[in-house]
Amino acid sequence: EVQLVQSGAAVKKPGESLKISCMGSGYIFSTYWIGWVRQMPGKGLEWMAIIYPGDSHARYSPSFQGQVTISVDKSISTAYLQWRSLKASDTAMYYCVSPGRDGYNSPFDSWGQGTLVTVSS
Amino acid sequence: EIVLTQSPDTLSLSPGERATLSCRASQSFSNIYLAWYQQKPGQAPRLLLYAASSRATGIPDRFSGSGSGTDFTLTISRLEPEDFAVYYCQQYGSSPRTFGQGTRLEIK
Numbered sequence: 368e369v370q371l372v373q374s375g376a377a378v379k380k381p382g383e384s385l386k387i388s389c390m391g392s393g394y395i396f397s398t399y400w401i402g403w404v405r406q407m408p409g410k411g412l413e414w415m416a417i418i419y420p421g422d423s424h425a426r427y428s429p430s431f432q433g434q435v436t437i438s439v440d441k442s443i444s445t446a447y448l449q450w451r452s453l454k455a456s457d458t459a460m461y462y463c464v465s466p467g468r469d470g471y472n473s474p475f476d477s478w479g480q481g482t483l484v485t486v487s488s
Numbered sequence: 489e490i491v492l493t494q495s496p497d498t499l500s501l502s503p504g505e506r507a508t509l510s511c512r513a514s515q516s517f518s519n520i521y522l523a524w525y526q527q528k529p530g531q532a533p534r535l536l537l538y539a540a541s542s543r544a545t546g547i548p549d550r551f552s553g554s555g556s557g558t559d560f561t562l563t564i565s566r567l568e569p570e571d572f573a574v575y576y577c578q579q580y581g582s583s584p585r586t587f588g589q590g591t592r593l594e595i596k
Contacts (some may be wrong), residue, residue: 411576411587412576414584428583473538474523474535474578475525475578476535476545479532480532
């Protein structure tokens with residue numbers, strides 16, 4: 368069974384950097400795409416980025432390109448989402464997701480528990 | 489980018505009733521790339537249907553989906569108390585993946 372376990376909540380100030388994580392287990396990490404979905408308070412779901420751990424090939428939504436960086440560390444089966452300079456508008460719940468064994472053009476059948484990021488001065 | 493528009497925004501029904509949720513796309517795509525998710529308060533979304541009409545593992549058969557081209561429908565045949573939640577459609581055939589804005593299904 369695929370499990371995605373995310374890092375805990377983070378409280379940051381505007382301009383600070385942040386890296387949140389998602390550890391995958393129950394499968395061969397390098398073979399399943401893994402990505403991130405944002406949910407702002409009281410709002411809907413937005414797909415941000417996805418990466419293939421096998422070769423670190425990443426794809427970004429145009430809305431998030433240049434704003435965040437997705438990466439992986441295969442040695443510890445972990446994906447990351449990183450900000451260099453946070454803004455108050457980055458306040459949201461971030462979900463780690465995976466389309467599983469069926470590959471890139473598949474729905475997200477596995478979700479992490481979410482990481483709440485709060486950016487406030 | 490494919491824009492998905494769900495209707496209605498809120499649907500108020502009673503347990504036992506039938507729910508019909510709509511998802512309309514800004515351009516046509518293959519129905520094999522349409523999914524529906526359910527999200528309850530304080531929880532991560534859960535995959536309900538994929539390929540427009542195939543139920544994900546463990547999803548009861550009161551959930552069904554249909555549609556093609558630009559118009560897709562999620563139907564819940566007889567609402568159970570645990571079905572009251574927010575539902576999202578998503579297309580996963582083109583980049584960027586996009587979600588509808590959600591339909592909130594509330595108890596009448």
